[in-house]
Amino acid sequence: MYTAELIKGKTYSVMGHVFLLNQVKEIEKKVFQYLDGNEFFNCTEVKAPVDDSKTDDQPKEKPSEEEPKKEEEPQQGQKIYTESELKGMNKTEQEAIVIDLGGDPSQLKDKSERIAFILERQEQQEKAGE
Template sequence: MYTAVLIKGKTYSVMGHVFLLNQEKEIEKKVFQYLNGNEFFNCTEVKAPVDDPKTDDQTKEDDKPVEEEEEPSLEAKIYTETELKDMKKDGQEAVIVDLGGDPSEFKNESERIAFILENQQQQEKTGE
């Protein structure tokens, strides 16, 4: 079993799953493989508990943390136009949500990228 938690942005839609900020969701292996390493998510492989009484006598290694904690970034990532063009639509929309925009207002990639670049510059100027 695999889980993913959206840690940046408000919503994120991918492969038929809609993720909301800080809500853990069970996902399939292919979705885990796609999202694992994405800075917007914390993904984990959850080992199913075994009801076999023989394993209860063994030393439990489940008490150890599975993942190292990443330090949260204090500064918002500033994306270049090239990085934004390399992103898929879902990734661009997640950045728009982070910047306080509504992804449904944009008709195409050019409009999404223009919004992101403009709002990043405004946030840099205001020091947010």
């Protein structure tokens, strides 16, 4: 598994990924290879813990106990934006959020439509997560 974090600039879009400043995202190997060495990114290869594979005495149930924790992490890391925060953002920042929420910025005509889309999609995700 690979991760990349934008450390300079506000947004960066590459190979279907939109990065926001200081946001760590999981990426594929080819994206890692492309971004590794770019001064705007901090790229890392996250290796699986070696200790689990060395110890055969551990019951097989432990890895399954860890799986729900992994599923919860992305939900906690997702920022909920307020209308006033969104109004203070520029078009590029708003479009990056629209893409992260599964939308198509080209379908939204102006700032008010982008903001409405983001707020509505966040509300839908909150209801689905409960």
